[in-house]
Amino acid sequence: MHIGIIGGGFSGCLLAVHLLRRAPAGTAITIVERADVIGRGAAYGTVNPEHLLNVRAGNMSAFPDDPQNFHAWLTAHGDPSPASTFMPRMRYGDYIGHVLRAAVAEQAGKVHVSFVGGVAQTLHAGTPPAVVLEDGRRLVFDRIALCFGNLPPGAPPGVTESARNSARYLHDPWKARGLEAIPADDDVLIIGSGLTMADVVETLSGRGHRGKIAVMSRHGFIPHRHETASPVTLQKPTGSLLNMFRAVRAAVKAAPAKGHDWRDVIDALRPWTIELWRGFSLADRRQFLRHVRAHWEVHRHRVAPAIADTLARTQASGQLTISAGRIVSIDWKDGAFDVSIRPRGEAEILRVSPSWIVNCTGPQGDYAKTSNPLVRNAVEAGVIRPDPQQLGLDVTDTCMVIDAHGMASPNIAAVGPPTRGAFWEITSVPDIRGACAQMAETLLKS
Numbered sequence: 340m341h342i343g344i345i346g347g348g349f350s351g352c353l354l355a356v357h358l359l360r361r362a363p364a365g366t367a368i369t370i371v372e373r374a375d376v377i378g379r380g381a382a383y384g385t386v387n388p389e390h391l392l393n394v395r396a397g398n399m400s401a402f403p404d405d406p407q408n409f410h411a412w413l414t415a416h417g418d419p420s421p422a423s424t425f426m427p428r429m430r431y432g433d434y435i436g437h438v439l440r441a442a443v444a445e446q447a448g449k450v451h452v453s454f455v456g457g458v459a460q461t462l463h464a465g466t467p468p469a470v471v472l473e474d475g476r477r478l479v480f481d482r483i484a485l486c487f488g489n490l491p492p493g494a495p496p497g498v499t500e501s502a503r504n505s506a507r508y509l510h511d512p513w514k515a516r517g518l519e520a521i522p523a524d525d526d527v528l529i530i531g532s533g534l535t536m537a538d539v540v541e542t543l544s545g546r547g548h549r550g551k552i553a554v555m556s557r558h559g560f561i562p563h564r565h566e567t568a569s570p571v572t573l574q575k576p577t578g579s580l581l582n583m584f585r586a587v588r589a590a591v592k593a594a595p596a597k598g599h600d601w602r603d604v605i606d607a608l609r610p611w612t613i614e615l616w617r618g619f620s621l622a623d624r625r626q627f628l629r630h631v632r633a634h635w636e637v638h639r640h641r642v643a644p645a646i647a648d649t650l651a652r653t654q655a656s657g658q659l660t661i662s663a664g665r666i667v668s669i670d671w672k673d674g675a676f677d678v679s680i681r682p683r684g685e686a687e688i689l690r691v692s693p694s695w696i697v698n699c700t701g702p703q704g705d706y707a708k709t710s711n712p713l714v715r716n717a718v719e720a721g722v723i724r725p726d727p728q729q730l731g732l733d734v735t736d737t738c739m740v741i742d743a744h745g746m747a748s749p750n751i752a753a754v755g756p757p758t759r760g761a762f763w764e765i766t767s768v769p770d771i772r773g774a775c776a777q778m779a780e781t782l783l784k785s
């Protein structure tokens with residue numbers, strides 16, 4: 340059997356590792372990756388050592404059945420940091436590369452792994468399925484796993500073409516060296532206040548930025564800080580969405596009296612999160628997304644203490660301001676930005692003219708509009724379709740993609756962030772690693 344993995348980030352590499360562990364002799368695995376390096380993706384491809392993991396080293400093992408694997412690897416490679424440390428993300432990329440190389444070496448002569456550099460552009464359903472690369476190469480497989488990660492960022496509302504074309508509008512903050520162009524005294528508007536914003540502020544701060552940094556998002560919430568964990572166990576919340584919400588709030592309220600923190604309660608939900616989401620009706624999911632999502636994100640996906648310190652310090656000095664509101668329009672006229680903002684709860688429109696704008700609104704949600712050619716073409720051709728919540732792809736319980744006619748593919752699957760609509764919490768390592776192990780079994784079933 341020949342299995343094609345499209346995308347060689349964390350999910351693609353880990354899926355290959357799990358396939359290597361289970362595949363019968365004679366299996367071939369091909370990883371198609373557009374970047375020069377394997378195993379890094381957007382998260383672990385950073386070269387800035389101040390970009391830290393937002394999960395402790397002790398919880399970042401690639402293997403659910405060997406929870407200390409990453410920490411043991413660090414120790415074996417001369418890093419004595421305790422398991423509670425938030426390590427640089429680039430170090431985690433080193434680890435994933437090591438894990439993959441070790442698995443390939445272990446199965447050498449039994450399972451063949453090859454790497455193809457290039458952008459996958461078209462996905463062909465059928466038996467066998469195939470992908471065509473940007474340069475015209477056609478790769479035919481028995482099974483295909485889509486591991487293309489989060490989609491590139493979408494544009495904030497109301498951005499004109501001229502604003503987008505300005506060199507001072509940084510559409511994708513992960514693009515190498517974009518932030519380096521910003522002079523230290525210039526003022527910056529960051530749109531979006533999540534984890535990407537935290538990285539951008541950390542980068543600017545690390546470079547000695549002195550200009551004002553204004554952050555604007557719909558709610559104005561920023562990710563909370565991690566504190567020392569004191570684990571609790573929580574019964575699986577049951578009943579209606581409102582009942583569950585009330586039960587969690589009550590547990591949070593009661594936590595301090597028992598020597599715990601709200602964070603311990605939120606973390607205790609982790610084993611239930613996917614199951615709860617899968618049990619929600621579509622109406623529940625929509626209600627959650629409308630009313631709870633913004634709170635969930637900042638409580639569940641927290642920042643390392645060092646990053647929280649930077650945010651607090653720059654806020655206290657007045658350099659960083661965080662506000663809630665909607666961007667109405669962003670134009671570029673006569674060599675300057677003209678940004679119209681409606682502050683939350685106010686009718687009046689504010690006009691500002693920052694020197695730079697950094698788009699931190701996160702991955703594009705609309706799969707039909709994405710700039711990822713593979714995804715856009717496959718949606719257009721009806722080979723895949725967005726899930727009803729517009730969080731990712733529509734997939735079955737076993738992650739086989741569903742086409743525009745509602746038919747599950749027998750040989751094309753998706754892993755990781757593209758399956759968010761089905762599983763909700765499937766974007767970080769502790770969630771994806773289990774999905775990769777399961778997917779390896781699904782793909783190898785004849």
Ligand SMILES: Cc1cc2nc3c(=O)[nH]c(=O)nc-3n(C[C@H](O)[C@H](O)[C@H](O)COP(=O)(O)OP(=O)(O)OC[C@H]3O[C@@H](n4cnc5c(N)ncnc54)[C@H](O)[C@@H]3O)c2cc1C
Nearest residue numbers: 346348349350373380382392393458459487488755767768
């Ligand atoms: C900035 C950032 C920080 C994060 N920090 C953490 C953290 O600290 N802890 C944690 O648990 N999780 C973290 N995450 C979550 C992260 O999404 C996952 O941990 C993981 O990286 C997802 O892996 P992936 O392989 O699915 O996606 P990605 O890592 O994005 O990899 C997808 C790969 O597919 C390739 N690709 C896409 N389209 C094509 C195509 N058409 N042709 C060829 N190749 C293609 C891309 O080049 C990329 O290498 C972070 C995410 C981000 C974005």
